[in-house]
Amino acid sequence: MNKRLIASIGVLSFFMYISAQERVLSIDELFQLADQNSKSIQLHALAIDESAQAVKVAKDARLPSIRAQVDLNYIGDGCMTDRDFSNGIHADMPHFGNTFVLKASQVIYAGGSIHANIQKAKLQHQLSQQTYDNNQQDLRFMLLGYYLDLFQLRNQQTVYEKNIEQTRLLVKDMRAAYQQGTALKSDITRYELQLQNLQLGLTSTVNRLNVLNHKLTTTIGLEPSVHIVPDSTALFHINVDKRQEIS
Template structure:
């Protein structure tokens, strides 16, 4: 992770300097760097990391409150007036002179020794929430990385389409040049020139649309992963030639963050039941206090002296109302546990369904690629045959353009099928709980 961050800083500084020299700068961005930049710069992941810190801090506070004694101190200094005495019929009798300076200082401390395991279970629940926050972050990270990979592969597809259209434009220009030569020789009509020129215009228009889509996709992807403005992303074209096989991948539900988090939530619900049950038990605590006061008011007349006393002991507290109040809370906690277990079972079921679907779609993508590869081979053969027939006047310009269109379509379909294999493989890795195998 540190190397990825250094890599990102280097890219940022380098592009910042070069931006003075040029408006746009190309950046080669392999998939692992894409994932690293997404982890550092995605606002959703920044929020997930902040959530982890908040939950951890809350656990630290709970531990501090649980294991440290409660200590309080108070001090006061004031004025005391003389005391006026009346009998029980409110007849004035006398005025008692009082010491006019009042000083009080006290120090109290207490520590809970036993509360039915409420403190212990509360801390264990907080630690489980820490783990759930980390798992939620992992889930968000995998989802964001897969989402950005899809955008990255869109860019990959657009670059391939751009190259295919450029090749077809050059082919169309060459064909148009040959047609114009044959027209001069009186072998073809002017209509052939018009039809070929129209096709060339359409190809150029489509190339412009693809270039605009590249600009939009590049901009959107760059913003999310935090690249400097006007950075042109160059995708890793070696992905096209790498082997992406489903063999060796198996469903590993223990490493799927959603399932792990669901299991932790069931454990947390168990701790909540224990916490609610603990409210029915007495609370035992130690206490100590030290007080220092002036004057001594428990005599008539009061004595202007300082009095100091210390007390310590054991305090037993029992909430009698918990006998009837805790019942509903325990029932509610049990219902929450049942809900958590149902959610866990549903998430496991969904994960298994998604895993099976991903395997099927991966095999389907491979079969489709093999089929498109054969279609492309046939389209090439068809184009060569029709071209020779056209040049020898055995085929019309319509046949020639149809063959050219079929070749272009098969090229695009083959490219899309190959990119689909790449995406399906990453999706399979994610849904089978093997995302940690991906370098990120």
Template sequence: MNNPRLLTGLLVATLLSGGVCARGSSPAVITLDEIFAAAEANSAQLRPSLTAVEEAEKEISVAQNGRLPEINANLNFSYIGDGFITKRNFSGYEKAPIPHFGSGAGVNVSQPVYTGGAVTNAIKMAELKSTAARYAAEFKRDNIRFQLTGFYLDIYKYTNLRNVVEQNISQARQVLAEMNARYEQGTALRNDITRYELLVSNLELQLIKINNVIDILNRNLVVTAGLPDETKVIPDSTILSRSLPTDGEAWWQQEASSNAPALKLARSGEEISKVAESLVKADKLPKIGLQAAWTIDGPILVEIPPINRNLSYWYVGVGVSYNLSSLYKTNKSLAKSKIATRKASEELDATRENIRLAVSSDYVSYLEAYEELKTQMKSVELAERNYHTTSTRYSADMALITDMLDAANSKLDAEQQLVNARINIIYYYYKLLFTSGKI
């Protein structure tokens, strides 16, 4: 494998996977880079692509064998029956004794000198297919990495949502305790307590659902990354505090043009089609090769009577062959190959356009995520202020229970949206990395 990124990943994974696996069922903080490294070493989904790279590299050696000489050797033994002689009208039958033991041996060597580019283009084709297999492996790896990123960030998001819900449950229980105390004093209604108990019950149900989602996401992440089944992943909280690059869209477009595996695959497809076209053209050219042979046969049957001796001879020379049927067969194959090349070129243009549009869309979403974060931070500030104000007024019998419920729900919703907004910045950043081939 010639790709340094894949090789480096495998080496890092070899060092890290043991540490990650050793954590067992105890929850532990695992960084996203460690997840990537473990997946590169252990992912069952990635393994076939890496094996395909090895297979394609072996095909190069097979294609290079076309430059080596062809050597054929033969050895035979036979029993020869007696013959007979007749006139042309099959009269005058006469038996012709022949030595019964026959033997033969020979060696033939043929070295291609000129094949019309067939051998050279076959080697080039194998090399291009090897490169394409490597790009396909990169593309598969990037897809797995982005999928893992989604699982990882979702675990982080739902973990934070769990914290938000737990805090709201704690606050709701405090309010409920205050309500019970006021009910004992005759200053609160039982209906108010029931409605707030319903709020707590809904929050507890939401907490159960969040825990189930986290378990499912953890299972998906662990299996996809090839980690031990009992691994419990705790996302690295520092991922939100990292300084993310602020390069403009033009920089991302340039990176995508150079690094996107989908674009590399499309370019390889165009090159492979061009070489396939050259291979078809090679059929219309003569083949030239050096030949050498030695043979020994006995008895000598071309004489009458046969001579019970061995005849040996050798020769060297130049062989020229030309497939005359290619004059009327190759034109149709060549026309088909030209159409395939044009199609590959059109697919390259379409892929380039799709990536350009994807980068532009992801970049806009990336910038929008920052604006959304600012808005949600302000929303949380206002929701908390409203909650505290309403709580104070409710304690002073200046607000209804419906006001408290609305304030609590607004605060919960704002806090949840803030968690989502923070995660979205990281998500769209990694989406840009994925689209541009830099994940």
């Protein structure tokens, strides 16, 4: 019963893995997708934009300011009466009125506060850029580790599959030899146990592949159903330090 259960789990996990959509992804494409879709990268990029806007606002304090004010009013006709409200007299008055005020001002001397605020905003912008770069580098090293582990596990999966195929042939040969009296029952049992261990190893490898693949896809913004296939030709040209200028 245990043999059948292990075999069933291994076959189910294997077919679930190979039935998913595969996508060959180079390291450069991996980093590009991370820059575009990573939530942490987007948050730090937003902080850079906000600090750049703060620098602009601080510099605007040196410019002259202009204020304009427009007032419109309406006055109805007048009416005068005695104290007992008798003998009312109608008095015509202008109905519409308007005023327009334009003021221009500029700071002549502020004790260096404007310059200090500009420098403070620039330093905050530089800090935001540095924080972005550090976060980007940390994320890339993490993704690169996942990527290399994925490459290693896929190779390990291939080795397991070949060994399982060879062991199945050995079990078949042992059974035939046992029927002919040239092999012992223990020989068949030994190879069947070896086959079970290989199938269990394959199941464990596929499960680890699924976990790593899920971590990668969720970080770079792909659907979890997509199985990433590392580009073996790109492993010899790894460059993590690719910082991009963000205005």
